[in-house]
Amino acid sequence: MSTKVSWLKGVFPALVTPFRGGTEDPASLIDEKAYRRLIRHALPNVDGIVTSGTTGEFPYLTREEQRRLVEIGIEEAGGKPVVAGCGASSTKEALALARDAQDSGASAALIVTPYFLHPSDKGVYQHFYDIATAVDLPIILYNIPQVMDRYLPRTVVEDLADVPNVVGLKDSSGNLTYTMELLEYVGDRIDLMVGHDEVVLPALAGGVSGMILASAQVYPEVWQTIIRLVEAGKVEEARATQRRVQKLSRIFCRHGGGVAVKAALKMMDLDMGPPRKPLKNVGGALLHETRAEIRLELEKLGKAPITATAFEYPVGPLSERFGDLEITPELIEEHRLSVGSGEAGESLNKVGVDLIAGGKETPLGDAYALQMTYPLHRREALTTILEPALTVRPATLLLPTLPQKNLRQANMVYGPAQSGLARAIVDAVEAERIPAETINDSVMVALVTIHPSALDRNKIAKSVQAAAAKAIEQAFC
Amino acid sequence: MGYKTDWFKGIFPALVTPFTPDDDVDEKAFRRLLQFVLPHVDGVVPCGTTGEFSYMGLEERKKVIAICLDEVKDEVPVLAGTGCTTTRDTVALTAWAKEAGVSGALVVAPYFLKPSFNEVYDHFGALDQIGLPIVMYNIPQCAGTHFKWWTAEGGLLDFENTIGIKDSSGDLPFMGALFEKVKGKVSIFVGHDEVVQAALGAGADGAILASANLIPDIWQRVYRATQEGDLATAQEWQQRVQRLVRIVVRCGANQACKEGLRMMGVDVGDSRHPIVPGGAFRREDREELRLQLESLGKIDRAPVTYDLGTKQVLTDVFATPHTPRTIDGWTMKVGEGFAGPPFQELAHVDLLIGLKEGPVGRAIDRSLAGWGEERNLRVIKEQPRTLLVPTVTIRTAMQRRLMEEAAAGVGLAIDLSIEDGFLPEAILDDIALIVNAFVHPAASIARRVAFNNYKATRHAIRKALEGRPRVEELIAEKASARHPFRYAP
Numbered sequence: 028m029s030t031k032v033s034w035l036k037g038v039f040p041a042l043v044t045p046f047r048g049g050t051e052d053p054a055s056l057i058d059e060k061a062y063r064r065l066i067r068h069a070l071p072n073v074d075g076i077v078t079s080g081t082t083g084e085f086p087y088l089t090r091e092e093q094r095r096l097v098e099i100g101i102e103e104a105g106g107k108p109v110v111a112g113c114g115a116s117s118t119k120e121a122l123a124l125a126r127d128a129q130d131s132g133a134s135a136a137l138i139v140t141p142y143f144l145h146p147s148d149k150g151v152y153q154h155f156y157d158i159a160t161a162v163d164l165p166i167i168l169y170n171i172p173q174v175m176d177r178y179l180p181r182t183v184v185e186d187l188a189d190v191p192n193v194v195g196l197k198d199s200s201g202n203l204t205y206t207m208e209l210l211e212y213v214g215d216r217i218d219l220m221v222g223h224d225e226v227v228l229p230a231l232a233g234g235v236s237g238m239i240l241a242s243a244q245v246y247p248e249v250w251q252t253i254i255r256l257v258e259a260g261k262v263e264e265a266r267a268t269q270r271r272v273q274k275l276s277r278i279f280c281r282h283g284g285g286v287a288v289k290a291a292l293k294m295m296d297l298d299m300g301p302p303r304k305p306l307k308n309v310g311g312a313l314l315h316e317t318r319a320e321i322r323l324e325l326e327k328l329g330k331a332p333i334t335a336t337a338f339e340y341p342v343g344p345l346s347e348r349f350g351d352l353e354i355t356p357e358l359i360e361e362h363r364l365s366v367g368s369g370e371a372g373e374s375l376n377k378v379g380v381d382l383i384a385g386g387k388e389t390p391l392g393d394a395y396a397l398q399m400t401y402p403l404h405r406r407e408a409l410t411t412i413l414e415p416a417l418t419v420r421p422a423t424l425l426l427p428t429l430p431q432k433n434l435r436q437a438n439m440v441y442g443p444a445q446s447g448l449a450r451a452i453v454d455a456v457e458a459e460r461i462p463a464e465t466i467n468d469s470v471m472v473a474l475v476t477i478h479p480s481a482l483d484r485n486k487i488a489k490s491v492q493a494a495a496a497k498a499i500e501q502a503f504c
Numbered sequence: 505m506g507y508k509t510d511w512f513k514g515i516f517p518a519l520v521t522p523f524t525p526d527d528d529v530d531e532k533a534f535r536r537l538l539q540f541v542l543p544h545v546d547g548v549v550p551c552g553t554t555g556e557f558s559y560m561g562l563e564e565r566k567k568v569i570a571i572c573l574d575e576v577k578d579e580v581p582v583l584a585g586t587g588c589t590t591t592r593d594t595v596a597l598t599a600w601a602k603e604a605g606v607s608g609a610l611v612v613a614p615y616f617l618k619p620s621f622n623e624v625y626d627h628f629g630a631l632d633q634i635g636l637p638i639v640m641y642n643i644p645q646c647a648g649t650h651f652k653w654w655t656a657e658g659g660l661l662d663f664e665n666t667i668g669i670k671d672s673s674g675d676l677p678f679m680g681a682l683f684e685k686v687k688g689k690v691s692i693f694v695g696h697d698e699v700v701q702a703a704l705g706a707g708a709d710g711a712i713l714a715s716a717n718l719i720p721d722i723w724q725r726v727y728r729a730t731q732e733g734d735l736a737t738a739q740e741w742q743q744r745v746q747r748l749v750r751i752v753v754r755c756g757a758n759q760a761c762k763e764g765l766r767m768m769g770v771d772v773g774d775s776r777h778p779i780v781p782g783g784a785f786r787r788e789d790r791e792e793l794r795l796q797l798e799s800l801g802k803i804d805r806a807p808v809t810y811d812l813g814t815k816q817v818l819t820d821v822f823a824t825p826h827t828p829r830t831i832d833g834w835t836m837k838v839g840e841g842f843a844g845p846p847f848q849e850l851a852h853v854d855l856l857i858g859l860k861e862g863p864v865g866r867a868i869d870r871s872l873a874g875w876g877e878e879r880n881l882r883v884i885k886e887q888p889r890t891l892l893v894p895t896v897t898i899r900t901a902m903q904r905r906l907m908e909e910a911a912a913g914v915g916l917a918i919d920l921s922i923e924d925g926f927l928p929e930a931i932l933d934d935i936a937l938i939v940n941a942f943v944h945p946a947a948s949i950a951r952r953v954a955f956n957n958y959k960a961t962r963h964a965i966r967k968a969l970e971g972r973p974r975v976e977e978l979i980a981e982k983a984s985a986r987h988p989f990r991y992a993p
Contacts, residue, residue, distance in 0.1 A: 277993070282993055309946070310848065311946070314946065315945060316989075317993050387863065388862075392836055392863040393863040393866055393867065395836070395863065396836060396858070396863035396866070396938065397863075397866075397870060397871065399867065399893065399938050400867055400868070400870075400879075400881060400891065400938060401893055401940075402871070404897075409854075410838065410840055410854045412840065412987070413978065413982065414986055414988070415787075415840075415852060415988065416788060416842040416963070417782065417787070417977075417978065417981060417985055418838060418839075418967075418973060420973075420975055420978065422838035442988070442989025442990040443989075449985075450982060453978045453982040457979045457982070467833055470838075484990060484991060488990060
């Protein structure tokens with residue numbers, strides 16, 4: 028019969044592994060100094076640490092490197108438990124890692140379901156049993172079907188829970204039906220640790236003892252707060268707290284893993300270097316767009332400095348606002364161009380749309396074509412589309428009035444503003460506010476002003492649609 | 505014990521069901537479709553998956569089967585799709601079909617709720633009582649259940665009236681088990697258009713195919729060549745239609761076949777909702793399907809007049825019902841094209857075509873003189889004068905190299921548009937193009953960048969010239985359009 032250990036509860040970060048360059052490969056060596064910094068950064072708000080887990084890129088580490096991470100962990104952890112990730116595809120290798128962990132003085136070994144080849148349930152049981160009975164070290168089982176392509180079967184866990192030094196299980200599946208089934212069958216014998224950042228609160232409410240998380244090195248104090256709130260029965264506050272980190276947790280879990288965590292840490296001035304190949308710093312599992320989103324979320328949590336931007340919505344007579352297009356009030360008059368303006372939304376979601384429409388033969392036609400050659404750096408014009416391959420008519424350019432300083436700002440224009448503007452135009456065509464006979468022979472340009480700190484795509488889309496509808500109304504009626 | 509009939513072999517199209525704009529079964533269009541395919545097929549299947557059987561009530565299905573029987577007049581066998589999700593409805597419809605005079609019934613595995621294998625077996629056992637030849641139908645992509653070989657073997661060999669199986673899974677190991685267990689005793693049909701030749705070559709008796717609505721003659725060639733032992737010819741034709749059928753199969757088949765037929769002059773309407781145009785069968789798929797049908801000689805050319813104001817040029821192009829017979833308004837035309845996957849290598853092209861003397865030509869001259877070098881603008885062709893504009897600032901050598909790939913793709917699209925008549929030689933000195941090409945900063949697969957930019961540009965040229973998307977399409981899709989960057993990650 029296994030016995031629980033008293034320390035396996037609370038918040039454990041699954042630490043990234045920092046790398047630095049050697050002779051040619053920028054990730055050839057472990058950056059020990061950075062690792063120490065990372066642990067010192069997290070330590071005040073955690074109950075223990077986990078080295079060379081999935082977030083720590085364990086399959087890319089040598090046995091010696093994993094041993095070294097444990098040693099540094101113990102030196103830095105100030106007596107808090109150090110759990111050594113000892114994952115491997117073969118039993119032989121996992122056992123060697125567990126022996127190393129024991130020799131180094133780790134508190135427990137975290138051992139993942141054997142992967143790549145697909146052993147039977149019997150083989151999986153034997154894997155854990157062989158390791159547990161060969162070492163004198165607490166063993167934590169590890170279920171992570173997202174990367175292993177299989178669940179650790181509940182029936183196997185049931186039997187493993189009877190092995191004396193099996194003390195816990197980390198469940199990273201995020202599948203609460205699985206978690207609840209384990210709590211039902213083995214909750215009295217071993218401790219369950221949730222390993223999926225998106226479902227921490229429901230898992231805690233369901234009865235898990237704690238968590239091993241990638242995000243626990245980014246915002247460990249948030250998770251500690253949630254534990255306190257759950258213990259105090261303050262469910263509403265706990266929900267609000269989880270919700271505050273939901274998006275960033277989702278990004279870490281589903282849109283980049285350890286690479287995304289490294290990107291976040293770098294923004295917090297903790298440079299952990301690149302991941303090892305074949306992972307890419309950015310542009311692989313972690314998209315540039317997602318990285319921009321991480322910064323935004325860190326700003327909201329107060330973990331990254333907010334770069335305040337001074338700006339103002341366009342002011343002055345409408346006919347004078349199209350100077351970027353080289354369209355003067357005189358040209359508007361002479362060529363009978365239509366102009367209209369609209370505003371909608373509140374505070375950060377307030378947007379302004381200044382619209383100009385006219386024949387392709389007028390100077391507006393020239394302005395349209397010229398913008399397509401990109402004269403305005405960081406204010407590149409976009410063809411307005413409902414979705415890719417659904418260009419609106421009359422053909423309309425969307426021109427942001429403010430420079431797009433980063434991908435996130437650009438993203439507010441590409442998706443939300445573009446589709447909001449497109450819907451307003453097609454609405455107007457359907458309602459015949461834009462005369463049908465002009466659709467083929469005219470073009471429009473919409474100057475769109477969005478707050479540089481805007482962050483709610485849904486509201487921006489709706490604001491742009493409403494503001495554009497007003498602008499069209501004014502221009503055509 | 506099931507048996508093998510002498511009629512269940514060869515090529516059977518899984519017929520689309522034409523609907524009127526009011527959403528009724530379009531009898532006239534259906535009869536026309538039958539006349540279109542009949543010369544090339546060994547049998548027909550009304551109310552199959554491609555026929556949207558699951559979107560029709562029992563009475564409608566009876567109507568479709570009855571029209572089919574009437575039009576075919578014993579010329580070829582009619583294998584009617586009679587599968588429903590309950591045994592009760594399946595038995596009722598199958599019994600009706602027997603009375604109506606069909607040759608056999610194609611019965612899909614009961615779907616949605618997922619009965620166990622012995623419940624599926626009993627379902628076919630109940631059908632056996634009717635006394636109509638039954639073909640079991642495995643299509644796990646839609647039904648959610650994949651016959652195990654032992655279910656298929658039991659159903660095929662234990663029941664008197666099962667004459668065969670249609671396997672649409674594309675799972676060749678499964679088909680291998682069927683050959684091992686039941687070959688020669690019942691007919692084995694392949695239902696996955698991408699592996700037809702492989703299955704026939706390995707011993708399948710025939711094929712029931714969505715794409716046989718479009719290219720029944722080609723499938724007949726593949727079948728005959730295989731029967732005659734000419735595998736090289738069969739392989740060659742499978743390869744020639746591979747891209748076309750991949751497009752058809754991967755996006756639900758029904759709307760793809762319907763749009764393809766419309767391009768070929770056989771208007772059968774659109775699929776029933778929730779299948780929508782521009783949905784699973786995407787806009788870029790539509791353009792590619794058209795190009796594939798053209799290359800197989802399935803779309804006719806028609807004369808089109810290009811009225812440039814100063815001169816008129818007569819060209820001829822592969823025309824669909826939406827190709828205008830006169831194209832004017834050459835001041836400036838706007839087109840857009842989008843092609844992927846993969847995500848990082850997708851291409852998004854914004855295109856302007858217009859007179860050299862107009863806004864497009866003037867913008868090219870001015871931009872080259874002004875910021876051409878700084879922004880990596882480049883004239884990649886003089887006939888027609890074409891300016892390539894990278895929409896993402898080029899910072900790295902990799903980006904520069906991939907922009908070369910994109911340029912090659914754009915150039916190829918223009919060359920082929922000259923060749924196919926959309927950009928006739930006689931106007932090349934009069935017009936100019938601005939092509940904005942997006943290459944994601946994280947792109948790496950060179951071949952995909954080139955090919956996607958070729959596709960996006962070729963589509964954009966046609967859309968600009970033909971005035972697509974049409975206003976009616978925009979209005980119809982205004983609410984359902986889903987901009988991929990509209991939502992937070």
